[in-house]
Amino acid sequence: MNDYEVTYILRPTLEEADVDARAEAISEIIKGQGGEIVATEKLGKKRLAYEIDDLREGSYVTMQFRSTAPASHELERQLGLHEDVMRALVVRLDKRMLAAMAAMAARAAAPQTTEYPSDRN
Numbered sequence: 001m002n003d004y005e006v007t008y009i010l011r012p013t014l015e016e017a018d019v020d021a022r023a024e025a026i027s028e029i030i031k032g033q034g035g036e037i038v039a040t041e042k043l044g045k046k047r048l049a050y051e052i053d054d055l056r057e058g059s060y061v062t063m064q065f066r067s068t069a070p071a072s073h074e075l076e077r078q079l080g081l082h083e084d085v086m087r088a089l090v091v092r093l094d095k096r097m098l099a100a101m102a103a104m105a106a107r108a109a110a111p112q113t114t115e116y117p118s119d120r121n
Contacts (some may be wrong), residue, residue: 001066003038003098008079008088009058012045019059022084027063029078035067052086064093 008026010019019042027037043060052058067075072090079088 001036001068002072003064003066003093003095004072004090005062005064005093006075006079006088006090007060007062009048009052009060009086011084011086012055012057012059014059014084018084019061022082023061023063026061026075026079026082027065029075030063030065030067030071033067033071033074035065035071035075038064038066040064055086058086 006026010022014022023040023042027040030037041062043062045057045059047057048055072092076088076090079085079090
């Protein structure tokens with residue numbers, strides 16, 4: 001199994017509950033193909049760099065998941081057919097990059113302490 005990340009843009013006319021429902025449906029597609037969801041992040045509505053279907057904003061969702069290559073291709077196909085998905089991008093994550101991201105997260109989570117000299121003369 002490989003690690004993947006998918007980012008997709010949903011139509012801005014969807015309510016927050018509908019965005020959650022679409023995200024759940026897309027995660028079910030991944031799980032139905034034998035994949036595993038690692039993380040889901042809903043970034044909310046953002047302004048687009050250019051108009052898509054005469055729309056200037058969209059709701060962004062990013063998911064990290066583990067899956068096989070054929071399953072990721074099927075996800076890409078399903079996203080292309082979904083009427084509420086304006087754009088989607090599926091990328092395979094490099095193992096070295098994942099290790100570097102984990103190290104950075106651990107460093108950021110570590111408590112920051114500053115030592116001062118005990119003698120202040």
